[in-house]
Amino acid sequence: MRKLLLLLLLASCLLPQQARAQKYACVNTDYILKNIPDYVSAMSKLAKFTGEWQAELESKQQEVDELREQYQQEAYLLPDNLKQRRQDEIRTKDSELRALQRQRFGAGGDLDKKRAELMRPVQERLYNAIERVAREKNYAFVFDKASGSTVVYVSEKYDISNQVLEMLGVKPGQAQQAGAGAAAGAGAPAGDGKSNNPSAAPAGGKPSGGSAIGKKGEEEKKR
Numbered sequence: 001m002r003k004l005l006l007l008l009l010l011a012s013c014l015l016p017q018q019a020r021a022q023k024y025a026c027v028n029t030d031y032i033l034k035n036i037p038d039y040v041s042a043m044s045k046l047a048k049f050t051g052e053w054q055a056e057l058e059s060k061q062q063e064v065d066e067l068r069e070q071y072q073q074e075a076y077l078l079p080d081n082l083k084q085r086r087q088d089e090i091r092t093k094d095s096e097l098r099a100l101q102r103q104r105f106g107a108g109g110d111l112d113k114k115r116a117e118l119m120r121p122v123q124e125r126l127y128n129a130i131e132r133v134a135r136e137k138n139y140a141f142v143f144d145k146a147s148g149s150t151v152v153y154v155s156e157k158y159d160i161s162n163q164v165l166e167m168l169g170v171k172p173g174q175a176q177q178a179g180a181g182a183a184a185g186a187g188a189p190a191g192d193g194k195s196n197n198p199s200a201a202p203a204g205g206k207p208s209g210g211s212a213i214g215k216k217g218e219e220e221k222k223r
Contacts, residue, residue: 022140025160027130030146032161033122035172042118049114053104060097067093129167133160 033039071086078086104110134142142160165172 023138024141024143025134025137025139025158026143026145027161027164028145028159029126032126032164032168035165036122036126036168036170038125039119039122042122046111046115046118050111053110057097057101057104060093060100064090064093064097125168126164129164133163133167137163 067086067090071090075083075086102109130142133139137160139160145159162172
């Protein structure tokens with residue numbers, strides 16, 4: 001028992017020195033991802049699928065609304081058996097619409113699956129690059145400024161986000177420049193740099209806050 005107490009006391013004395021000797025760094029995965037062309041392309045594809053599915057749901061909703069409105073206009077002329085038949089038809093269409101909404105946008109639905117499919121390869125590349133930089137620079141810990149952690153300030157000299165981009169073979173702003181060039185080639189206006197993609201970020205510049213990792217990425221990072 002006495003030996004155990006001595007060991008604990010010794011450990012408590014040595015721990016602060018070891019902690020001070022360790023090297024720390026931070027990254028901003030949101031900033032890094034928005035500078036990776038594959039990520040920008042994946043977000044564009046995801047937005048396309050989302051738009052198509054939303055249009056599909058709106059069409060189904062319009063169909064239900066028209067059936068309901070038509071029934072309300074004709075109900076007073078219909079015998080009870082036809083009223084029941086029309087009501088059943090409206091309920092069936094409405095039920096199908098709700099089921100489609102859950103399939104497309106519900107938890108574990110098509111949107112979640114498509115997001116995981118498109119984002120997982122990019123996220124794996126990102127975390128592998130962070131690990132390689134950390135090993136090469138001998139960092140004991142790498143914190144993510146964009147993960148919603150409790151870190152409220154980190155000096156820029158400890159931010160290795162651009163080193164991670166270099167490890168990935170990407171230059172800051174490359175993704176946005178490539179996107180602007182593609183838009184210009186297709187005849188799309190690119191003067192103001194605005195995008196329908198909510199995850200679009202200004203080319204280059206300093207890393208900003210906010211997370212774009214997703215649950216899968218968070219789980220992989222914790223490993």
